[in-house]
Amino acid sequence: MRKRIIVTGGNRGIGKEICRQLVDLGHDVVLTARSVEKGEDAAIEVGAKFRELDVSNEENIREFVHKYKDEIGELDVLINNAAIMVSDGKDVLDIDLDVVEKTVRTNVYGPWHLIQQLSPLLEKSDDGRVINISSGMGAIDDLSGNHPSYRISKTALNALTIMAHDRIGASVKINSMCPGWVRTDMGGDGASRPVEKGAETAVWLATADEIPNGKFLRDKQVISW
Numbered sequence: 001m002r003k004r005i006i007v008t009g010g011n012r013g014i015g016k017e018i019c020r021q022l023v024d025l026g027h028d029v030v031l032t033a034r035s036v037e038k039g040e041d042a043a044i045e046v047g048a049k050f051r052e053l054d055v056s057n058e059e060n061i062r063e064f065v066h067k068y069k070d071e072i073g074e075l076d077v078l079i080n081n082a083a084i085m086v087s088d089g090k091d092v093l094d095i096d097l098d099v100v101e102k103t104v105r106t107n108v109y110g111p112w113h114l115i116q117q118l119s120p121l122l123e124k125s126d127d128g129r130v131i132n133i134s135s136g137m138g139a140i141d142d143l144s145g146n147h148p149s150y151r152i153s154k155t156a157l158n159a160l161t162i163m164a165h166d167r168i169g170a171s172v173k174i175n176s177m178c179p180g181w182v183r184t185d186m187g188g189d190g191a192s193r194p195v196e197k198g199a200e201t202a203v204w205l206a207t208a209d210e211i212p213n214g215k216f217l218r219d220k221q222v223i224s225w
């Protein structure tokens with residue numbers, strides 16, 4: 001089945017690779033990005049449609065959803081991929097809480113607004129899905145005091161997955177996933193995985209016939225929250 005899919009932060013890194021693989025599988029992908037120029041270039045490169053979307057800006061999210069409903073009107077899969085990680089070397093005891101606020105606005109409120117505003121469309125799909133790209137750095141059992149803004153944003157994103165799973169229509173499956181440590185601007189050159197591998201589980205969660213629901217996954221396997 002040809003699916004209609006939205007990917008956030010699609011202009012580079014794992015998001016762009018997710019778009020590329022989904023287009024190659026024959027799906028209708030809307031690649032979104034906050035930069036029109038970079039987003040359009042990436043969309044042309046992978047063969048997706050482009051729409052502007054800054055996930056840290058509530059007004060911009062509303063405009064995007066309004067236009068999407070008007071112009072396309074149907075949605076099967078939402079992939080919340082866009083995120084920031086501010087590497088300022090601060091730990092939990094000295095981080096500037098403004099950095100935490102900014103990170104949470106992008107990494108948690110962005111996905112949260114999109115889930116709230118797009119769930120009516122996803123619930124109309126026979127096989128709606130939400131994929132929240134999280135990180136093992138947010139897993140409760142693995143928390144430590146470094147990278148506090150990023151970690152807490154991903155812990156919160158995982159909590160959002162659990163809470164939304166409790167309330168979203170039964171036809172919609174929602175999961176969190178960790179792509180592993182991936183060679184992107186965020187992961188750095190020393191990371192162990194290429195983007196192709198980083199995108200693999202997201203593409204599987206978007207397209208496989210049988211997938212888990214309300215879980216946290218890495219490499220297509222359920223892992224601990």
Ligand SMILES: NC(=O)c1ccc[n+]([C@@H]2O[C@H](COP(=O)([O-])OP(=O)(O)OC[C@H]3O[C@@H](n4cnc5c(N)ncnc54)[C@H](OP(=O)(O)O)[C@@H]3O)[C@@H](O)[C@H]2O)c1
Pocket residue numbers: 008009010011012013014015033034035038053054055056057080081082083084106133134135136178179180181182183184185186187188191
């Ligand atoms: N790489 C890893 O090792 C790793 C590990 C675990 C989890 N992850 C997760 O995987 C996902 C993708 O990471 P990545 O490695 O591909 O990161 P990346 O290379 O830094 O790319 C991040 C993407 O998010 C976009 N973005 C940031 N803020 C945005 C906003 N306000 N609105 C719209 N787009 C925004 C960026 O757009 P701009 O170009 O405009 O900044 C970029 O397209 C993230 O959720 C990340 O937390 C990555």
